[in-house]
Structure formats: structure tokens, C-alpha cells
Amino acid sequence: MSKSIESSVSADTSSNLSELKRKSVRGGLVTMSAQGITVGVQLTSTVVLARLLSPEDYGTLAMVTAVTSFAALFRDLGLSSAAIQKQGLSNAQQSNLFWLNVLMGFALTAIVAGASPLVARFYNKPDLVGVTLLLSLNFIFISMSTQHAAMLIKRMQFVRHSSATIIGALASLAVSVSLAFNGFGYWALAWGMLTGSLVRSILMFIFSPFMPRLPSRGSGIRELVGFGVNVTAFNFVNYFSRNLDNILIGKFIGAEALGLYNRAYQLMMFPITNLKGPIHSVGFPALSQLQARPDEFRLYARKIIGIIAALSMPLVVFLAVCSEWIIPLALGPGWDKSVAIFVILSFTAFFQPVGSIRGQVMLSMGNSNRYFRWGVANSLFVSVSFFLGLRWGVQGIAIAYGVCNTVILYPSLRYAFKDSPVCVRDFFESIARPALTSIASGCFVLFKNVMWTMEPERALGRVFGDSLVFGLVYLGLNSLSREGRQELYYIPTLIIHRIKIIKNRRSSSHV
Template identity: 25%
Template sequence: MAEQSLKDKTAKGLFWGGLSNGIQQLLNLLFGIALARVLNSEDYGMIAMLTIFSSIAGSLQESGFTAALVNKKEVSHRDYNAVFWFSSGISLCLYFILFLCAPLIARFYDVPELTPLARYSFLGFFIASLGIAHSAYLFRHLMVKQKAMAAIIGLVISGSVGVTMALMGFAYWGIATQSIVYVATINLCYWKLSPWRPTLSFDFKPLKGMLSFSSKLLITNIFNQINNNLFSVILGKFYNEQTVGYYSQANKWNLMGHLLISSMVNGVAQPVFAQVGDERERQLRVFRKMLRFTAFVSFPAMLGLSLIAPQFIVIAITDKWMESAEMLQLLCIGGAFIPITLLYSNLVISKGKSNIFMWNTVALGVLQLAAMLLLHTYGIRTMILVYVIINISWLLVWHFFVWREIGLTLIQALKDILSFAFIAAGVMVATYYMTLGICNIYLLLMAKITIAATLYISIMWISRSVTFKESLQYLTKKKR
């Protein structure tokens, strides 16, 4: 009964996570196309150069307490309240520090206009801190549907504001305002949808029990943000805001692709792993099932995006962004493996091994930084290629620790992952050659999508893939 209950909760979470993320990415797609048609690469580059600072500040304000609350066996009002007031207080202090440091950031990039933009855009991470405890409450209780509603409402309102400001000539100020409006709206929704409310009692004692776990996640999250924004900083320093803008645009579409899968899986992975944490065989069984599902979705989606990247970029945001297309193709290959890496890291966190998560991420970040600094003279495409290879190879390091925790052998993992990877790659290669004779860019895009989807689904059907069957059964059941 417990097994079935957990299975139903997981399936429900995956369904709502997939549905909501699909809607979110569709909204991101529509608003992203509208903004990219109005703005230019320099506008995106200005915002991208600041992202690393607000991201690191965001990690500091959250301090890993969300994961700590989710993995704690019993959570009380005092725990949520302590996290709320700590996050709010630390983020306010960080905002004032960054406010004063804004001229130094502008001097680092040699772009004076960044000073007022930084002081304005950094307001977003302070506003975000007011919803951290509420988000943790929804996450812990697997309230995926409620979080989905909040995200969709936030995207609609913020996207409308951003596009309106861009059309009115506010350029990069419109992108900055869009981010601020998004976090403000989503936090208001969290407060509305979550039954928990903070009280005026400043008791930070509950944080002590979480610090040993959360502090390691904090360091990890900071390095994650450094890793994710490494290119923007290096390109901003050694190249110019136009190059940063091209990369930012390519990376944005890559993120939209793999976040669709990652968010769907991550929305349920950690709570589910935590619930079966004391049963090694059961956890292995659950993990392998989620691994197969992730690979089944991730490889065709991301390799498919890589296949259609040139046509998609030109049709969606015009040929002024063509420089981004080749970057996007390379990034998508690495992006296909990111949801799998995140699934591995979620398992490690659920076992309480935040120290392993931390050192793994730190080591990867140092390796990437060293490689990028050595390669920046060879051009951005070489840098991206090496970056992708490093990230894919590091999956073997993650696997070692997962094997040690739940006994997942490399043969088992490769069996679960590579069958979907090879089929998806083969489908994309076949589709590429089958569509070589099509000259019309619109027909070419539609033909690639139709042929690739048909081939992949047909192979899944003929091979009687269990993952495909279970996904289909669940979707038809939801429809009925």
C-alpha cells in the first residue's frame, strides 16, 4: 500500500511538474521571442554580466535551508520561521553590500552603465528571500500543482511587463524589471497558496540543527552559480557585451530545454528519495525507474533542439541572432545529460551527504574555471565544446558516489541511459540526412520535428519500451 501510495504521489508530481513546466517553457518561448525581436545582443549582454552576482547573493540568502527542511524528518513552525527571518535579514544586508559595490562591478567590465542597472536589478534577490520558507513548505509537501500555478501566473505578468517596456524603448531595463516582477508575483502566490505564516518571534536556534547540512549546500550552490555563469563573466572580461549577448541567448534556449525535464524530475526526486531513504533495495528500484524516465525524455528533447537550432533561431528571433545557433547546438548536447546529473545529485543529498555534493561541485567548478581561462584565446566555440565534454565526463564521478550509496552498478546505469541516448542520436542523424533536400526554412523545421518525433515514438512502440508504455498509460488515465 505504501509502495503504491508513493508511486501515485511520484507519478502525480511528475505529471503536474511536466505539465506546468511545459506551459512555463511555452510562455518563456513566446515572451523570449518577443523580447529578442525587439532587443539586441548588447541588451542581453548587460544583464548577463550581472547574473553571477545576483545568483551568488541568492544562494547566500537561501543558504541551503530549503533542502535541509525537506530532508528533516520532523519540521515545526519554529523551523520555517527561523529560515524566513534569517533569509530576509541576510538578503537585506547583501543588497546594501552589492549596492555599494556596483561601481566596482562596472569598473571590472569597463561598462559605466552597469552601476545604476546593478543597483536596480539586485532588488530581485531581496524580494525573492521573502518566499523561501513558503516555497520550502510547498516543496516538502509535494504541492507541485500549487507551485506550478504560482510560476505560470508570475511568467504571464512579468513577461507582459518586460515586452511592454521593451516596446517602449527601455531596452535592458525592461529585462531587469521583468525579473523583479516575476519574483514579486511568484512570492505573492506562494504566500496565498501556502497555509504557513511567519510570526514575530526571532528564534534562530532551529538553524543550528540544519547548519551542518545546509552550509555544505550553500558552498555547493555558490559554486553551481559560478559554474553556470562562468562563460558570461569570462566573455564579458575578455570579449564584449555583444559576444556575451549571443552566448546568453543560446544558453537561455538551452536552459529552457533541459529545465523542462530537470524541474519536472527535481520537483519530486528529493522528497521521494528521502521517504525511501532507509530501504536500499527500494531506493535503487525507484532511482532506476526515474533514471530511465529522465533519459527517455531528455535525450530526444535536447538532441532534437540541437537538430533544429539554426532554423529555430532564424524563424523565432530573426537572423540577427544567427551567431547563437551554433553555440546552442553544442550546449544542447551537454544539456541532454544535465537532468541525469541532477537526479544523481538529488540522490546524494537525500542520503544526507551534502559534503559529497559540495566537494564534487567545487572540484568541477575549479576544473571548468581553469579550462576556460586557458582556452579563452581559442574562441568561444572551443570553450563551449570543452565545457560540454567536462560536464558529461563528470557524470562518472557522480555515479561512483551513487554506486556507493545504493549499489547502482555502472552496467545498470549505462543500460538505463544509453539505450535512449543511442536511439535519440540515431533518430536525429537519420532525420538530418532525410531533410537535406528541403530548402524552405519553414518546411525544413516542420519536417525535422515531424520525422524525428515519428521515428522516436515508432522505435519506442516497436521495441516495447516499458518506460514509454507506463508514460502512455498514465497520460491516457489522466485524460480519462
């Protein structure tokens, strides 16, 4: 009898794991495809708007977003992560979380709007008052759909979630380009951001199956709020490691320097962020479901690390190697000073995407206290490095950022993985091959460029040729190992399998 029960439990566990893998594969393909479209929209926005707006326009908006980004730390209250991580979440619990988000959204709009004169006085730019007032409305729009977006991710309904994101990005692009073309300057960027947030929030609300009820007592959200408070506290201290550089450059060096730095950073990070974003969207809810199964948790975490490394590391190396050609192509004339900043930031970007697994492991295991403490230490080290680098200007800040992130990588991994199924060795084993093959491919392209020079006006041809050479070398080096060949075969196999499933469903619907 006991053997029969054990067999039944084992079969149920295997079935649940297979279902999770199926949802992860489907979700990964959907989000990667959707994110590819989003990257295309953002790249189009960057290329077009950089030719219609000046570095000072971008610097002006960056001054305001540094402030609104700080306020945005409290908009979510960490409650979306709490909703995703919590197994067995009730409608009453999520409804209370929804109303907490809405209340905070209105409060932040009032606070930021009231502080707009102080923002203008801090930067000594009176025209920042109007932009700050406009962007303060973002908090209301986004708070109305925070729990709806969390529900879509928790249920792995990535088609709906991605559709809302893509349509919002397209709306933002249309408004920004139209206004920039008509001479609205930095207002084009501000109105574009606001429009994108509004459209995305409306669609999230429509697409999500979650329908909030009126607030109720006794729903048992104290634990969820505690989890969210730790996440918010982490975001609060982590803000300084993400935005203190912008504040220091804007205050002590100027808007033009901030514009150059901001564009270099955004151009380096936006394709990487959009690659790891879909993986994290799938990985966090999946890891949360595996927290009671350590072996599956460890294998899944290693897979996430390996995929992020295989996608982000070659991209970072290629962008750095070809920065002399990519910057003029992407941003147009007048941005040459961003090239050196771009290359320096690539050292940070090489490890930053894969390092994000630290937060996923801690949160999915429910260790939000440890997540907060790590954030305090990380913020302290990075903030000190920015102040030390400020003496040498924008490039000094970029160098200090890279050195700091490299130095703290190993100890932070040990701390983040403590008492979890994942260890530091898993991390470095997962990134070793992508890191080495990416660097080797970059060195090959550099050697080719030294041996074969090309006129600056043929930049597009150089980037195309270098991307082809880099890709062939990278694929060739990875195919030398069995694990590399499996990964190269894995992704197209998943795509073909997904296409077959879609075709079979369509055929069944016609029968």
C-alpha cells in the same frame, strides 16, 4: 503474535509506498503540465523580445546577472533543501529557517546595492549601476517566500506551487514586452525579472499552509543549518562552473559575443531545464522519504533517470540537428553566429540533465558533505577548461565545457553513488536506450535533409517536417523493445487515469 505484528508493519509500509507513488504520479502530471505552460511563456518571451532587443541589451543584462547570480548563492542558505529533506520538521524549526532567509535577503540587497559602482567599473560600463541597484531588490522579495515554496514541495502540493510560478512568469512577460516595445532596452528585461519575482513570492506566501512564528531558541536547527551550509558551499563553488564563462566572455571578448553565447546557451537549455525541473521537484521529496528503504530508493532513482533521459536526450539531438532553422525562427535575423555555438553546447546538454541525479541522490541520503566536495572538484575542472578554451574565443569555451563534462561524468557518478542504493550501472542502463534511439533518429533526419534540400525562407516548414520525422522514428525505435513499449504506454495511461480521478471527484461533489 509476532507474525501479526510483522503483517501489520508490512501492510503499513506497502500502504505508505502506494500513497507516495500516488502523490508522485499526481505531482508529476501537474508539474509537467504547468511546466509546459511556463515553457510556452518563456518561448514567447524569447521569440518576441529577441526581435525588440539587441544582442548588446542581452549582453548588458548578462553582465549584471552574472554578479547577482553569485550573490543569490547565499540567499537560500540551503535551508529550503534542508526543510524538504528533514523528516518530522516542526513549525518552530521552519519559522527559524524563515527568519534566517529573510535576514539574508535584506543583507544581500544591501551588499549588492553597495557594490553596484564596482560592477560598473569592472565592465567599464557606467550604466550598469542603475540596473544592479534595481535587481538587488530581488533578494528581499524571494527570501520572504523561500520556506513557503519549500513547504509546498515537501507536501507535494504542486498545483499551488505551479500556479504561483506560472502567474509570475506571465507577469514578467507582460512587463518585459511592454517596456521593450516602448524602447526601454535592457531595462525591460530587468523590470520583467523583478516583477516576476515579486508576483511569485506573494502567491507562494498566500498559497502555502506555513505561517511563520517569531524566532525561538532551542528549536534544534543546528543540524539543518549544517546541511544548508554544505549545500550553500556547493552552490558557491559551482557558481564558477556556471558563470565563469559569461564573466570571461564579457570581460575579454565583449558584450555582443556574450549576447550571442548567452542566447545560444539559454535557448538550448531552457526547454531541457523545464523538463527536468518538474521531475526533480517530485523526485527529491520522494527520494528523501525513501532513504531508509534501499530497494524502493534504487528503483525510484532509476525511474527518474530514465524519464529525464527519455525526454531530454531526443530534444537535445533534435535541436542540434535543426539548429540552422531553429535559431532564425526563434531569435530572428542577426543571430546567425549563434548556430555554431548552439550545436557545440548540445554535446554538453546531452548528458547534463541526466547527470543531475548525482545531486539528488547525495542530498536525499543526507550526504551534504560529499555533495560539497564533489562541487569543489567539478568547479575546479570546469573553471580550468574555460581558461584553456578562452584562447580560441567563444567556440573554444563551448568546446572546452563539453569535453570537461564528458570526461568527468563516470568518476563523478562513482563518487556520488558511493554508499547509496544506486550504482553507476543503474545510470548507464537507464539512459542507454533513450541515448541510442535519439542519436539514430537525429542521423535519420540529417540524412533526409541531405537528400532533400529546402529554401531558407521555408524554415518553419522544415522544422515542422523534421520534428514529425524525428518523432516517428524515435517512437518507432523505442517500440521495438518491451521496455520502450511500456514507457510509451505509461505516460498516456497516467494522464487518462488522472483525468478519470478528476471526473469522479467532480461527480461525487455534485451528488
